Amino acid sequence: MKIAFTTKGTEWDSAMDPRFGRTEYFLVYDEDKDEFTHFDNKDVENDAHGAGPKTAQKLFELGAEILITGNGPGGNAATVLEKTGVKTFIGAGEMTVKEAFDAYKNDKLKPI
Amino acid sequence: MNIAIASGKGGTGKTTVSVNLASYLAENDKVVLTDLDVEEPNSKLFLETELFHKEDKFKMIPEWIEDKCTLCGICQKVCNYHAVIQLGPSILVFPELCHSCYACSELCPTDALPMIPVKMGELSHYINDNLNFVESRLEIGQEQAVPLIAQTIDYVHDKFPEDIIKIYDSPPGTSCPVIEATKDADFVILVTEPTPFGLHDLKLAVETMKELKKEFGVVVNRHGIGNDNVFDYCTQENIPVLAKIPNSRRIAEIYSSGRLVYKEVPEFKEQMESIKNFILKIKKEAAE
Structure with a gap:
């Protein structure tokens, strides 16, 4: 299972980014391989419009099945995520990645 | 003036x-x-x-025709507003993001994205x-x-x-x-x-x-x-x-x-x- 986090950095201790469409990075944890990869999403800053669907599409390309984020995606991004079957959990915007992962494992995050 | x-x-x-x-x-x-x-x-x-006259106003939005599409990805590449997104074998159009620029529609090699009128006001x-x-x-x-x-x-x-x-x-x-x-x-x-x-x-x-x-x-x-x-x-x-x-x-x-x-x-x-x-x-x- 690949779990993607919206983050402000590339480390396990980095802060989560509460935003979805305009998140700075994705940190992707591959549970099966126990491997971390990250994806820099900062070029989305240049987009005045459509950040949500664009980011959701990247998430799809990264192959994540679970998304852990803060505020949750907006309408357009949610349409893409639903279509790709990604399961989204929100409420981790104020945590570090590690805290967010633990909260997810302990069923403390809200699914949408 | x-x-x-x-x-x-x-x-x-x-x-x-x-x-x-x-x-x-x-x-x-x-x-x-x-x-x-x-x-x-x-x-x-x-x-x-x-009231002297009333009329509907339309904007033009692309509509995806699956049968004609070869999934080449040009449409999503040319869209500056990310209103056209390719997800695996399908193309999603977001009408609210579309600025009616016709780029996707005109540049589609198989005419799979014709523009259709949508009432906006x-x-x-x-x-x-x-x-x-x-x-x-x-x-x-x-x-x-x-x-x-x-x-x-x-x-x-x-x-x-x-x-x-x-x-x-x-x-x-x-x-x-x-x-x-x-x-x-x-x-x-x-x-x-x-x-x-x-x-x-x-x-x-x-x-x-x-x-x-x-x-x-x-x-x-x-x-x-x-x-x-x-x-x-x-x-x-x-x-x-x-x-x-x-x-x-x-x-x-x-x-x-x-x-x-x-x-x-x-x-x-x-x-x-x-x-x-x-x-x-x-x-x-x-x-x-």
Whole structure:
């Protein structure tokens, strides 16, 4: 299972980014391989419009099945995520990645 | 001559100035008033006019035809607004993000994204003697005001090619809808109030108008509250102050009951007279 986090950095201790469409990075944890990869999403800053669907599409390309984020995606991004079957959990915007992962494992995050 | 009534801050009195000025001018001359605040048009509330014409307005959106698509990905690459997204074997179109630029549709090698019309709003044209009033109303759920504003201005230009005074009540703020509403104006009247908020947003509006290389002047509404900073700023920047509308509960009450203020408050009418004289002066200068 690949779990993607919206983050402000590339480390396990980095802060989560509460935003979805305009998140700075994705940190992707591959549970099966126990491997971390990250994806820099900062070029989305240049987009005045459509950040949500664009980011959701990247998430799809990264192959994540679970998304852990803060505020949750907006309408357009949610349409893409639903279509790709990604399961989204929100409420981790104020945590570090590690805290967010633990909260997810302990069923403390809200699914949408 | 096209005169846009704009402001940085909302609620400063754009509609008050627009409907009173247009009605006052229409006592002598043919005038067109257009409400371009298509997300919440309200000028009509103050006008007794009869419906002359109504039409639906459409914007063009691509529609994906799965059978024709080869999933080459060109459409999503050329879309600047991420309104077309390819997800594995399907293409998703987000109509609210689409700016009707036709790039995806024109560049699709297999014609799998034809453009189809989607209703975005309604335009209504009303008349009362010398006063023509045009307004458009965005459909609920539609997010983009700009295409409807552009089509409304086109309607006015088509119907009234003659050089008469055309007043455009613009949306508030300084974003795309305001740019669209003011970009064809020969002169822009910025309505503000003499408060710190009013000044702050006036500065943003002034910067926007400078960027658009517009001629503009200021009308100060609710004169008497706040402080003199707006006047100091206008002096410093060489911006003409066309009128000072006094702060008065009576004016607010008349406005709130949907009546025209200039007909009942002489001090208000004097201010409309000042704006009228200014407009007639620049119109004459432009004709020379």
